[in-house]
Amino acid sequence: MTKLIVLIVIILGVIAVAQLVRMYELSSKLRNRREEDIPNRDNRLNATLLLVFMLAFFASVLYLFAEYGFTGRGEAASVHGKGTDWLMDLNLWIIIAVFFLTNALLFGFAFKYVRKPGVRAYWFPHDNRLELVWTVVPAIVLAVIIILGLRSWNEQTDHASKEAIRIELFSKQFDWTVRMSGDDNTLGYFDYKLTNDNNPMALLTTKTIQDAIDSMENSSTGIRALEAKLNNPKLIFVPEDHDLMVKDLARKERMIRMLYQLKARHNSALDARAMDDIVFNANDTLFLCKGQDYEFNFRSKDVIHSAYFPHFRAQMNTVPGQTTRFKFTPSITTKEMREKMHNPMFNYVLMCNKICGSSHYKMKLIVVVLDRPAYNKWYKRVSKFDPKAADACKTFRNIYAVGKPKAAAPADSTAVAAKDSAVVAAM
Numbered sequence: 284m285t286k287l288i289v290l291i292v293i294i295l296g297v298i299a300v301a302q303l304v305r306m307y308e309l310s311s312k313l314r315n316r317r318e319e320d321i322p323n324r325d326n327r328l329n330a331t332l333l334l335v336f337m338l339a340f341f342a343s344v345l346y347l348f349a350e351y352g353f354t355g356r357g358e359a360a361s362v363h364g365k366g367t368d369w370l371m372d373l374n375l376w377i378i379i380a381v382f383f384l385t386n387a388l389l390f391g392f393a394f395k396y397v398r399k400p401g402v403r404a405y406w407f408p409h410d411n412r413l414e415l416v417w418t419v420v421p422a423i424v425l426a427v428i429i430i431l432g433l434r435s436w437n438e439q440t441d442h443a444s445k446e447a448i449r450i451e452l453f454s455k456q457f458d459w460t461v462r463m464s465g466d467d468n469t470l471g472y473f474d475y476k477l478t479n480d481n482n483p484m485a486l487l488t489t490k491t492i493q494d495a496i497d498s499m500e501n502s503s504t505g506i507r508a509l510e511a512k513l514n515n516p517k518l519i520f521v522p523e524d525h526d527l528m529v530k531d532l533a534r535k536e537r538m539i540r541m542l543y544q545l546k547a548r549h550n551s552a553l554d555a556r557a558m559d560d561i562v563f564n565a566n567d568t569l570f571l572c573k574g575q576d577y578e579f580n581f582r583s584k585d586v587i588h589s590a591y592f593p594h595f596r597a598q599m600n601t602v603p604g605q606t607t608r609f610k611f612t613p614s615i616t617t618k619e620m621r622e623k624m625h626n627p628m629f630n631y632v633l634m635c636n637k638i639c640g641s642s643h644y645k646m647k648l649i650v651v652v653l654d655r656p657a658y659n660k661w662y663k664r665v666s667k668f669d670p671k672a673a674d675a676c677k678t679f680r681n682i683y684a685v686g687k688p689k690a691a692a693p694a695d696s697t698a699v700a701a702k703d704s705a706v707v708a709a710m
């Protein structure tokens with residue numbers, strides 16, 4: 284309601300100003316004055332008002348800096364973040380200097396060179412030196428900014444050290460899933476064809492390939508079931524449904540051929556890479572250790588998302604069909620940051636920074652940075668199987684329950700099963 288009233292007041296204000304201008308024009312006409320003949324008094328008033336506007340403009344900018352801090356970013360919580368902040372500050376200083384300089388010249392000149400009776404404007408069409416200065420100086424400044432920016436970008440996206448812990452962040456509409464590389468510090472391979480409810484990240488092992496094949500062949504929406512339905516002389520289908528089922532079957536037959544190829548190429552020695560990976564549920568907290576190097580690998584299941592860690596000064600797009608990466612080293616624990624900010628509720632976050640769909644705003648993950656002893660304790664709990672707390676261990680070996688999957692879901696959960704509309708005919 285308040286917004287509406289403010290809007291109405293603004294619109295009425297604009298109309299009032301327009302009417303005033305119109306009245307002024309009419310009164311000039313009545314006094315038999317040409318429109319372009321502006322009295323000196325008016326010119327001086329306008330020049331002074333421009334100067335007043337400039338001062339108010341400058342004062343409001345300074346007030347915003349005083350009120351919200353120089354950048355409003357807060358302290359960087361990663362090692363490279365200090366450098367990023369330095370670069371951002373450098374940019375900001377350049378912008379501030381240019382802002383004050385150009386606006387002071389603009390409004391100052393309008394005041395200084397206000398029209399004076401009998402003085403003609405100086406004709407100044409071109410000057411090579413001036414052209415050179417305002418082309419070369421911005422070019423040099425931009426080159427310096429870009430070179431410095433590229434240098435830090437390359438540092439952040441370069442290969443991480445051997446000791447860096449590998450973490451995969453898997454994005455989909457609308458959540459994040461964390462996979463850590465486990466004891467061997469290598470992330471297991473994956474293949475999208477293995478995606479199912481039990482293996483949402485589609486990790487590649489002898490067993491997951493076999494399960495996907497079994498499910499594709501024998502599940503209730505699998506190839507056998509589809510063939511049996513289509514070949515059943517007692518079933519009559521709506522033609523559209525029949526076409527859908529034929530298409531579905533053809534797609535699944537293509538898929539199963541690819542799965543068999545995958546199986547033939549797979550080497551069981553690679554299983555170990557994936558088995559010790561630690562896979563969390565979607566939206567589970569991301570735990571990091573202070574002072575530890577990390578390499579983040581990003582994947583997307585559906586559309587482009589963007590992994591944004593504002594406090595660590597890091598952001599990277601997650602792109603379907605390819606892996607993107609960057610690295611950083613947290614430098615302040617959550618506890619320390621809470622003390623610094625005098626805010627016991629503070630948490631680091633990972634957010635999606637790309638409008639990716641209707642629930643984009645929900646796509647965030649709490650990030651907790653622990654000190655080394657606390658982190659080691661946490662890591663032991665999630666990486667080592669303890670019969671007393673079997674669910675605490677999140678290794679793929681434990682979650683996927685080596686023997687058999689907890690709930691065999693179809694490998695292809697998007698399949699359109701036309702079973703509901705099948706009409707059973709009494710023959």
Ligand SMILES: [Cu+2]
Pocket residue numbers: 455456587588589635636637638639640643646
């Ligand atoms: Cu997103």
